Amino acid sequence: MSLLEFLSSVFGWIYFICWSLSFYPQSMLNFSRKSTSGTTVDFPLINCLGFLSYAVSNYAFYYSPLIRAQYASRYHGLTPTVQFNDITFALHGLLLSIITTSQYLSPRLWSFTPSKGNKPSRFILGIILGCIVGVIFVIFIVLSSPERNDPSGGGHSWVWLDAIYAISYVKLIVTLIKYTPQVLVNYRNKSTKGWSIVQILLDFTGGVLSIGQQGIDSWLQGDWSGITGNPVKFALGNVSMMYDAVFITQHYVLYKGADGKDGEGEGLLGEGRDEERRIE
Template sequence: MALLDFLSAVFGVAYVAAWSVSFYPQPLLNLARRSTSGTTVDFPLLNCLGFAAYLVSNAAFYYSPLIRAQYAARYRGLTPTVHFNDLAFAAHSLLLSLVTASQYFFPRAWGFAPSVGSRPSRLSLGIFFGCIAGVAAIFFTVLASPERDSTREAVASWVWLDAVYAVSYVKLIVTLIKYTPQVLVNYRNRSTRGWSILQILLDFSGGILSIAQQSIDSYLQRDWSGITGNPVKFALGNVSMVYDLVFMTQHYVLYRGAEGKADEADSLLGADEERRID
């Protein structure tokens, strides 16, 4: 068991490192190109919402005695499979997502050329405000429950654990949606130019390591409720890896070596440079 504990710790550090580093290639690529063309703001915008929710929910699972007690009552005495590295990852990811989003919302401050991807899509805005409204509805439902602070009634009644779950599901919803606009942009452009494949490779590696760590933790507890009790962390790795495979297929198979359409987003950069030359 000592070996499994050691592997869990190693996998935890490794997946946090891989996922954390994965947030750097895209903003650095944008800096090198002095443009965000070929990509959309939807991905970093939804990441800001998702990782803010992930940070709040993980902090509650990790630090709150009431939430941990209600979790134990609901899942037969088990403790949440949340580690401090989950908190560190969420905080770091939120910060990097804010930095990346600023490159789209304030391109001139970064010295970037204008890009058609700097405006959020209606889908992203709908998800953004819909998640906020949904969490607010659950929060007021729990607030109206007389058993909200109870651990004995945590199985059958609305308690604060349910509010934390509502916040955590925001990250899951965001993960299901946030990659879709970029997949469509790559398809429309017939190119992955501007979209960093390195971040995808790191994200894929982190997903495998995250699932491996959670599986070990659940095995050590002799109960797979360690996964069913924290479905967001488990789903994050699986959903992300599916999208990662799509991006890798686009980059290495479908659009390998493609520079994209001349009349798409990248043409804005060229047109801007031509005007300065003239």
């Protein structure tokens, strides 16, 4: 094993550890406070869909002979840069996201004080529905293609590799928007109270190492198709780090030491407050 191969493996497992640990601080903070106030269910809920799609696509890229053959045909004989730790990370993320989501949707189960942020926003529900419909649509297109099972990639026809890409893009879409509700909640409350900054610091570290590993793998293969052929993994690190930078700025600069307004602004675009006013 060369030095670069060793570094790739080390980076892979360290980012796996950092990203895996990043799922715990928020659920632990919620549990210690016996409340989810100051946060919104949108983030963990849509994370469930994101990591489900990520687990399915990574599993296919890593284990499916057909998908790997179609990938190799499309990308000059190369193999996907997906590693085993990507699969374990996705499955672990899915499990922890489900647990965290349950704290919002079933507060009585956790003996939590009910919070207005427990209800998903229409925006997030719309994104979830749109992603599911989009994937089903692509699968139907692939099923109608006579060359869908062609190991050579099917030329210009739709093959199962395209369906796996569609599934993987769900994770990309989720990553692009999943932090937005919490950014807006923090902005409206002028505080990051209730939102764990530890998870953000771990996520940022993991993003740096994830991109580093993919870059090393592509360098070793002598072809940057390792990145263009797996754009989701590359985008995950970059997009997450941009959002992390926003959260770090909010926590340590803009709203440093601010307690915020308890019970306010826990739903996307003020949906929670509007509902409360109607009840009053």
